[in-house]
Each structure stands twice: as structure tokens, then as C-alpha cells.
Amino acid sequence: MQSSKRLRDGTYLRNGPGLWDVGDYGFRHLFDGYATLVRVSFRDGQAVGAHRQIESEAYKAAKEHGKVCYREFSEVPKTENFLSFLGQMASLFSGSSLTDNSNTGVVRLGDGRVLCLTETIKGSIVVNPDTLETVSKFEYTDKLGGLIHSAHPVVNDTEFWTLIPDLIRPGYVVARMEAGSNERRFVGRVDCRGGPAPGWVHSFPVTENYVVVPEMPLRYCAKNLLRAEPTPLYKFEWHLESGSFMHVMCKASGNIVASVEVPPFVTFHFINAYEEKDEEGRVTAIIADCCEHNADTSILDNLRLHNLRAFAGQDVLTDARVGRFRIPLDGSPFGELDAALDPEEHGRGMDMCSINPAHVGKEYRYAYACGARRPCNFPNTLTKIDLLDKTAKNWYEEGAVPSEPFFVPRPGAVDEDDGVAISMVSAKDGSGYALVLDGQTFQEIARAKFPYGLPYGLHCCWVPRDK
Numbered sequence: 001m002q003s004s005k006r007l008r009d010g011t012y013l014r015n016g017p018g019l020w021d022v023g024d025y026g027f028r029h030l031f032d033g034y035a036t037l038v039r040v041s042f043r044d045g046q047a048v049g050a051h052r053q054i055e056s057e058a059y060k061a062a063k064e065h066g067k068v069c070y071r072e073f074s075e076v077p078k079t080e081n082f083l084s085f086l087g088q089m090a091s092l093f094s095g096s097s098l099t100d101n102s103n104t105g106v107v108r109l110g111d112g113r114v115l116c117l118t119e120t121i122k123g124s125i126v127v128n129p130d131t132l133e134t135v136s137k138f139e140y141t142d143k144l145g146g147l148i149h150s151a152h153p154v155v156n157d158t159e160f161w162t163l164i165p166d167l168i169r170p171g172y173v174v175a176r177m178e179a180g181s182n183e184r185r186f187v188g189r190v191d192c193r194g195g196p197a198p199g200w201v202h203s204f205p206v207t208e209n210y211v212v213v214p215e216m217p218l219r220y221c222a223k224n225l226l227r228a229e230p231t232p233l234y235k236f237e238w239h240l241e242s243g244s245f246m247h248v249m250c251k252a253s254g255n256i257v258a259s260v261e262v263p264p265f266v267t268f269h270f271i272n273a274y275e276e277k278d279e280e281g282r283v284t285a286i287i288a289d290c291c292e293h294n295a296d297t298s299i300l301d302n303l304r305l306h307n308l309r310a311f312a313g314q315d316v317l318t319d320a321r322v323g324r325f326r327i328p329l330d331g332s333p334f335g336e337l338d339a340a341l342d343p344e345e346h347g348r349g350m351d352m353c354s355i356n357p358a359h360v361g362k363e364y365r366y367a368y369a370c371g372a373r374r375p376c377n378f379p380n381t382l383t384k385i386d387l388l389d390k391t392a393k394n395w396y397e398e399g400a401v402p403s404e405p406f407f408v409p410r411p412g413a414v415d416e417d418d419g420v421a422i423s424m425v426s427a428k429d430g431s432g433y434a435l436v437l438d439g440q441t442f443q444e445i446a447r448a449k450f451p452y453g454l455p456y457g458l459h460c461c462w463v464p465r466d467k
């Protein structure tokens, strides 16, 4: 590894769908792939890499039987006859046919356990960050139930916040889990204002005192869960007429302190949220930022494998921006949603974001994400967003596909952007490398080549060596 600056010792872990073939059958959507975990461990200026499949029940069954056995994002097991179809329906309601393919996120819990996650609660899987071995299922010991949850809990050294959508009585349960525990505790409930089902909550943000619950018009759809063939919006439906809302819950009391109607939006990833205060220090509003797809669900279609393979180099990636919500706490019925900076700054591509973890829930200035250099059919740049100056710095290499730039602060850092952004890049020739960018200048500090190419991946975490 070539490096001019010493990197902090620790392990960068990345999760994501990495295997899209079962026997001679090929999956259709990026999100269907069986989870592949990648690690790059930095020690004394050297980098060592490895990758391994997560041994979910869904993956093991597919390997053993040579076919899809659980319901994935766009795939359902093929039924041979009417009786097995009835069996499938029954298992759907019990949740036993839902996938545990933990292919979305990876987080380090406050007690040091490393957890891989997806949209299903049963898809919470503990892994060993050194060997990448699948250790066990993460069993929640509480009685909160639910089959699905937000794939992105908000985690820090002391706690874990999660959202559990309620498809029967449309709403969301907000729950909190102490570090070191497996027991989520009920904090409060949000009733949906629109319908017929809750909006998809892939992620949500928190501030120091509040949990922000988004309700977007892209809503879960029980009917689509039952279908054998994928629908245009998979397990979801678009209900523009149902309205879009942002709810704010007090962390301490579980009370709803604001529930406002906002312009329609589509987001999978919230970037951060914080409390806006007046001169007397009173909280006047909540600011919540997200990667917003201009209220257009087409990104889901963009990410079908056929489209990713067919349109390389063509300008078909749909536009996205940093969407900034302002949710007033004075009882006003409406909130605002605007672009936080001119989307041209990042080529109108925006997703897969991270920030300095010390700023989660607090005022912040910088976000790291994937943007676009047009023409492209997939986000192809790494971008550092300055929300104060409303500018972006972009890293680009012709033909390369970088994944989420994960920000790791320098120990003892004072400046918010004092640290590095780590990404794994698939190069034009199919090879792959870990890339380390200076968090301030956004210039390359180091790259470590993998001896083989790696699939695209989604979300990351950092496991410091000293912990």
C-alpha cells in the first residue's frame, strides 16, 4: 500500500449483495444477491483484505438445493403445485419464508459485537470481523415482535435505535436497545397519516432529543409480498394521493411533538438530522437531510441487473439531490423540503452517504457520498459535500465504480473533516482496490489492490484495533 500519511489501525468492513446466481438461475435485482462481507484491515501502514459469504439460512438453502428457497427483494421460491403454494402463503404470514439474507448493512454495537442487517428482523446476524465467520443469529429477547424493521438502526457506543413498521395497523414502533443487551424497549408509536400501509423506512435519522419518523408515499404492500412475479415496485406501491409526512418523537417521553405534511419524496438513506435553535437556545425546528430521488422511484428500476449491464456508459441514472427537510416545532401543519445545494455540484447523483460519527444527531457541515459524472447509469464518483459553502469536491476515475465512502475520524481530531474516507472501488478492467481519501482535501492518500475483482457492495463500518 502506498501512503504518505499513517492510517489508524483497524478494520474496515463492508456488506452487500455479492452473489446473484443459484445453480444456472440468475437473479434480477442488485438487492437480491446473497450477502458478501469484505474486510480491509489496516495495521502499521499495511493493508490485508479478505471476503466471505454470510451463512444465512437463505444462502445455505440455496446452495444445498440449487434454487431460491426464501423470499428475497424481487425473487420468490417457485412453487411446484397448488399445495406447495398454500404452504408458501402460510409461511409468509408466519414470516418463515422471508429471507434472512443479511446483505444490507454492518454495524459495530457498543459492546463490540458486529451485526449484519437487512430489512427482515430475522436477518440480523452476528459476524466475526477478523475471520468474517458467521457467528450466530442475533436473537432479540423482547416481545416487540414484527417481521421487518428499518435496515439502518442508529447505533453508537451506548445505544441502538430502531423502527418497526406495523403493516396491520399502519404505523411505526420506535424502540431502543442498550449496548450489551438484546432487548429492545418500546419507546413510542407513530400512527400513519396516509395509507393504506406505512411508507418504506429503509433508514431514519435521530437528533440529540428526538427520533424522526419519515412517512413517504412509497409504501409497503402486503399484496405484492404475495405475488410470484416481481411488480414494478417490488414489495412496495406508490401512493402519491396518500400524502407525505414527517413525524418527530421525543426520545425521553415517546410523545409526538410534530407531525407535518411535506412535499412528496423518495429516499432510502437519511444522512443526518439536528435541532435548529433560536438565540435563547430553544429548539425551533428539526433539520433532516437525506439522499432524495426527486420523488421518483425509478432508481429501483435503474438497479435491476439487466439495466446495470445493458446501459453502461449511457446517461440513464435518475437524478438525486441532498434533500433538506425543515420540520417546525411550533405546531405548523407543513414542513419544507428543498435541495441543500445545487445538485449539479455532484452531477445529480447522490446516495450511499456517511458523516463523521461524532456529529450524528448534531449540527454538521460535511457529508461523504457517491455522486455522478455524466453520462453514467450508476453513481460513479465519490463526493464530499460541504453543506455550509454548498459545494462539492468529487473524486472520479474513468470506468471505475466506487462504493459508499465511509468516513473514519482521526483519533483526537477536532475538525469535523479531519480523518479519511475509505471506499472499495471496482476498476474499469474488473480489478478492485481499497481507496483511502483525505477527508479534508479529498485527495488520494493510499490505495491497496485486491488480487481479484469484487462485486459492488453497500454499507460499511469501522472496527478500531484498540477496542
Ligand SMILES: CC1=C(/C=C/C(C)=C/C=C/C(C)=C/C=C/C=C(C)/C=C/C=O)C(C)(C)CCC1
Residues within 6 Å of the ligand: 031, 071, 072, 073, 074, 098, 099, 103, 104, 118, 119, 120, 148, 202, 225, 235, 268, 299, 350, 351, 352, 370, 379, 458
Ligand atoms: C422490504 C421487504 C423485503 C426486503 C427488502 C430488501 C432486502 C431491501 C433492500 C434494500 C436496499 C439494499 C436498499 C438500498 C438502496 C440503495 C440505493 C438507493 C443506492 C443507490 C445508488 O447509489 C423482503 C424481506 C423481501 C420482504 C418483506 C419486505
Ligand SMILES: [Fe+2]
Residues within 6 Å of the ligand: 104, 151, 152, 202, 268, 269, 458, 459
Ligand atoms: Fe441502505
